[in-house]
Amino acid sequence: MSFSATTKKRLTEILPGRRCCRRALLYGMLQGGRGFSLREMALQTEHTEVSALYTALLEQLCEVATETEKGAFTIVSVPSADREAVLAVFGHTGGELSVRLNRGNFHCDDCAAAYMRGLFLSCGAVSNPETDYHLEFNVPSMPLSRDVLSLWEELGYDAKSIRRKGDNVVYFKDSNVIEECLTLMGASASALELIQIKMVKDIRNRSNRAANCDMANWTKVAAAGEQHRRALSIIRRHGGFATLPETLQELAQVRWDNPDVSLRELGEMLDPPLTRSGVNHRLQRICAIAAELEK
Numbered sequence: 587m588s589f590s591a592t593t594k595k596r597l598t599e600i601l602p603g604r605r606c607c608r609r610a611l612l613y614g615m616l617q618g619g620r621g622f623s624l625r626e627m628a629l630q631t632e633h634t635e636v637s638a639l640y641t642a643l644l645e646q647l648c649e650v651a652t653e654t655e656k657g658a659f660t661i662v663s664v665p666s667a668d669r670e671a672v673l674a675v676f677g678h679t680g681g682e683l684s685v686r687l688n689r690g691n692f693h694c695d696d697c698a699a700a701y702m703r704g705l706f707l708s709c710g711a712v713s714n715p716e717t718d719y720h721l722e723f724n725v726p727s728m729p730l731s732r733d734v735l736s737l738w739e740e741l742g743y744d745a746k747s748i749r750r751k752g753d754n755v756v757y758f759k760d761s762n763v764i765e766e767c768l769t770l771m772g773a774s775a776s777a778l779e780l781i782q783i784k785m786v787k788d789i790r791n792r793s794n795r796a797a798n799c800d801m802a803n804w805t806k807v808a809a810a811g812e813q814h815r816r817a818l819s820i821i822r823r824h825g826g827f828a829t830l831p832e833t834l835q836e837l838a839q840v841r842w843d844n845p846d847v848s849l850r851e852l853g854e855m856l857d858p859p860l861t862r863s864g865v866n867h868r869l870q871r872i873c874a875i876a877a878e879l880e881k
């Protein structure tokens with residue numbers, strides 16, 4: 587089951603305690619559905635839990651029996667004779683130019699969150715945090731999407747909106763915000779899952795970065811080793827390390843014997859030991875001597 591489907595299933599499992607919040611939940615489901623007008627009032631979903639909740643809430647709160655059509659998607663619709671009554675329950679007439687959010691349906695502090703939960707159930711989706719951080723509402727109309735945007739703002743979250751192929755999408759991209767929105771809507775288990783996935787991803791990224799860094803260092807060490815080996819073999823062909831100034835002789839031999847170690851390690855092998863920059867300086871002198879010999 588996808589992360590989105592699991593989240594929706596979780597959101598249908600616990601009903602708000604207060605009647606006002608249950609109404610707000612249904613209001614969100616209705617407004618996010620395929621229609622909320624005299625002409626059409628239906629919900630199209632691939633989740634049986636969501637269609638069952640829509641049916642149950644309409645029955646409980648509006649005393650309306652729905653019709654269900656099953657196919658690739660389940661379509662639950664309110665019969666045309668009952669649509670006006672349902673609209674009236676939420677303070678709409680069906681004669682409005684565009685469907686807007688009627689704040690008169692929010693009675694307690696939790697009603698707005700319940701509305702968002704309903705809206706998410708009917709027109710929302712959330713990406714699997716393994717691949718992307720994205721939570722969206724595909725709101726049926728532009729004016730309503732603006733209302734949803736400002737309601738999120740009032741709840742303390744800056745959502746973004748975009749028109750995508752005629753759809754009005756209100757969305758979040760920030761993983762921390764998505765986490766909080768999931769919690770606010772009542773899907774704290776999904777929020778927790780997101781946090782865990784994020785932590786694992788962070789650790790993985792960090793160790794990848796560390797591995798890349800090790801690789802880069804190793805390449806540098808290997809390249810330097812190769813350069814020194816070439817210089818030292820030139821010196822060996824021209825009389826050997828004994829022809830070098832005394833201060834360079836021991837280092838030349840130690841380097842020749844240890845082509846793969848770092849400059850710091852080389853320094854520690856000398857007697858007396860030498861710092862990394864001291865080693866570097868002397869090896870440069872050796873390379874310069876070899877370059878002269880080659881001419």
Ligand SMILES: [Zn+2]
Pocket residue numbers: 604605606607608610693694695696697
């Ligand atoms: Zn309430």
